[in-house]
Amino acid sequence: MPRPFNFSAGPAVLPEEVLQTAAADMLDWHGSGMSVMEMSHRGAEFISIYEKAERDLRALLAVPANYQILFMQGGGIGENAIVPLNISRGGVADFVLTGSWTEKSFKEAGKYATAHVAATAKASGFTEIPDPASWSLSKDAVYLHICSNETIHGIEYQTLPDLKALGSSADLVIDCSSHIASRPIDWSKVALAFAGAQKNLGPSGLTIVIVREDLIGHTLDICPSAFNYELVAKNQSMYNTPPTWGIYVAGLVFDWVLRQQEGGLTGLAAVEARNIRKAKKLYDYLDSSSFYSNKVAATARSRMNVPFFLADESRNADFLSGAKARGLLQLKGHKSVGGMRASIYNAMPEAGVDALIAYLREFEKTAA
Numbered sequence: 001m002p003r004p005f006n007f008s009a010g011p012a013v014l015p016e017e018v019l020q021t022a023a024a025d026m027l028d029w030h031g032s033g034m035s036v037m038e039m040s041h042r043g044a045e046f047i048s049i050y051e052k053a054e055r056d057l058r059a060l061l062a063v064p065a066n067y068q069i070l071f072m073q074g075g076g077i078g079e080n081a082i083v084p085l086n087i088s089r090g091g092v093a094d095f096v097l098t099g100s101w102t103e104k105s106f107k108e109a110g111k112y113a114t115a116h117v118a119a120t121a122k123a124s125g126f127t128e129i130p131d132p133a134s135w136s137l138s139k140d141a142v143y144l145h146i147c148s149n150e151t152i153h154g155i156e157y158q159t160l161p162d163l164k165a166l167g168s169s170a171d172l173v174i175d176c177s178s179h180i181a182s183r184p185i186d187w188s189k190v191a192l193a194f195a196g197a198q199k200n201l202g203p204s205g206l207t208i209v210i211v212r213e214d215l216i217g218h219t220l221d222i223c224p225s226a227f228n229y230e231l232v233a234k235n236q237s238m239y240n241t242p243p244t245w246g247i248y249v250a251g252l253v254f255d256w257v258l259r260q261q262e263g264g265l266t267g268l269a270a271v272e273a274r275n276i277r278k279a280k281k282l283y284d285y286l287d288s289s290s291f292y293s294n295k296v297a298a299t300a301r302s303r304m305n306v307p308f309f310l311a312d313e314s315r316n317a318d319f320l321s322g323a324k325a326r327g328l329l330q331l332k333g334h335k336s337v338g339g340m341r342a343s344i345y346n347a348m349p350e351a352g353v354d355a356l357i358a359y360l361r362e363f364e365k366t367a368a
């Protein structure tokens, strides 16, 4: 029996091959006689898992040598506090509000820094990204925070803002939780990127922080030690016990991404090409139909999270039960937006998008 296609926004689909490897390793990892969950994080076995994961992620995202990769806990929501605790120095931080996640980040940062809204797309119902040329940047901001992919509203920056070109000396912080490893990151523009693992990388419980070294070492005294980037970095993410299982599974996913091939491309380039094709197919179908709609501006549409609505919302429950019966799972939209949402992360096969489109077409006919 093939597995159903899982469109959950997170925790979300993983490559089937990764799940199979994890299952085969479950009782005995590589002849060690131990499950990865049972290993000391300081033993040679786990250290080898950790080092390969770190190396593969660095290669995958072309992370420069002057950036540290930290494997932490606390999730994206934890980082909303951990980032200002570590890098704001109690000063000013600018925020561009493009949806629920940046609204949350802005609110939390205000506890530790002077948080300022540089721009907001609220008036549009969070269906667009305000033009960077119109942002009101604080003169003295230490950093500017954006969410490079708003998971709930389905908005994605197609290019990251160049703060220097906008006349700002602030460092750019990106919450890339829901599209990390789906496309390259331009490190010439980004000082700090963070991501919870459970959207595109692995199980929940692991948070990845990639931070330029000069931002480390300015932590506020009130920051809990386990969340102090300097202590975490100095201890190779083992100041406290790291989320070992999460690091192991994410490591399998990094290895999987690096091995992908697509029309002469390999690794992240191959995965990105597939993601572009998958998203285009789905948006093209939604746009061609008068029964379905996606309200996000064409220039800001996410490749990963596709919210959409039925013209007749009284059919929502029928739509979801029919989808489930066909092995198309977890398509219900977030409660704050309503409607439907198809999350089509790296691990969603193109066949899953094809099956979804076939079902959309079939359902539309029954609704006519």
Ligand SMILES: *Cc1c(COP(=O)(O)O)cnc(C)c1O
Residues within 6 Å of the ligand: 010, 074, 075, 076, 077, 078, 101, 147, 149, 150, 151, 175, 176, 177, 178, 196, 199
């Ligand atoms: C899911 C998500 C988060 C929250 O992650 P938690 O692990 O629940 O803390 C933060 N930001 C974005 C963009 C997300 O998609």
